[in-house]
Amino acid sequence: MVKKVRKSKDSSFKPFHYKSLSQLEREIEKLHLNIPISKDISILKKKKRFKNIFIPNRLAIQPMEGFDAKQDGSPSILTNKRYQRYANSGVALIWFEATAFVREGRSNPHQLMITEKNLEDFRKLVQKTRNLCNRTLQELGFNNKCLLILQINHSGRYSKKEEEAHPIKAFNYKPLEIKKEKSKIKGKIISDEELQEIENQWIDSIFLAKEAGFDGADIKSCHGYLINELLSAHRREGSKYGGPKLRDRAKLLLNIISKSVERMDDKSDFFLTTRISVYNGIPFPYGFGVEKSSGEEFPAPVNLDEPKKLISLLYKKGIRLINISAGNPHHKPYITRPYDTPVKGGEKPAEHPLISLNRIYTLTEEIKSSQPDDMIIIGSALSYLRQYSGYIAAGLINKKIVDICGFGRMAFANPQFPKQLFTEGVINKKKTCISCSKCSELMKEGKETGCVIRNPLYKQNNS
């Protein structure tokens, strides 16, 4: 069970100030946290069996929306360049960013969107990424091939129509409502009939991802978007997609998986997966992975009974790889991506960032220990640890908390981090993410996202 860290004056916010790994180690000890450090990082180079193949090493790039697609959703030159940077990194697995499949479910007019019309552009992106990724892996001495996964998403509450917020919600809950001063936000609670239609469109998009050449598709279930919000829809009265039963709240996800598996060619190696927020900290009855008797307090106490039950159901349906995340970054971003500086106008984290990291790793550990060994678990939220993150990645894998470590913001700031780890044994301190939230700020402003600190391409977006 996930233990609550006792509140003390030490547990309040403190920015990153660790001049050495041992200083970081001392802070972890002082706070009584479960953040394992392994100075021997050789485990990161070890392959990992996944079904009938091997994943070449233990590093992955997490999905990071670039919002640089063309109006029709196809990848632009900038999108292609971003994936070339990732492909040239040495990671074993690239998890392509949240990609829409219907206009109404887009969170930004420049979000990627896969359709029959632009399939060829996705095919070219996949091919180019795969070629370079495999070549880089080979140059680094890895014998197995890379994996490319497309994250498919409906933005739900965070959807936009003609650049204006147009929330498509599973239920009403005031703390999640988007604030806007002048005009009233339009939007709606989605009906069961509309969810049924989305189910079919989502399945079609999975087959488009397969045709485009991806190895797998992620039915995104994290960060407060449509499927993730439905998991918390305890108070969706009179709906087949909500109420007290987990199977009803998870119906959209489960139906998409079952029906896609039925439609899949038996001989195909194409696989399904999901990135899931196993806990969002929102008090019951609006939260997921929380205690029922949690009161109004945020973050609500953890109870992973339902997430574990859901992941066991996914295992029964043949899912053998999942990506664990937590929180809804539109609501309380420090749960998902611990940081030192908030976005403009945002809140300072309510706790020490190491406590936020400890929470997500401990949640992941509980999930991992509840699953059979052949369920591959990808862990999240390492970038905050900067030049030390390789040691924590190795620690998490050695302690069997995760199988593979995914990096998000670090891939924006320093896409060469895997090569640095594999060839120099450490991530270059001068190139790391500094958790300044500028990339999230660009996202909030509807601009192309990237690292304004380390990549000159994005500096002008920050003016």
Ligand SMILES: Cc1cc2nc3c(=O)[nH]c(=O)nc-3n(C[C@H](O)[C@H](O)[C@H](O)COP(=O)(O)O)c2cc1C
């Ligand atoms: C600008 C930005 C875009 C993101 N886009 C996605 C996305 O498309 N899909 C997703 O699941 N998570 C997304 N995330 C969350 C990251 O994948 C990751 O979970 C988070 O940043 C914590 O990991 P890190 O500490 O390695 O950055 C995004 C985060 C940021 C800051």
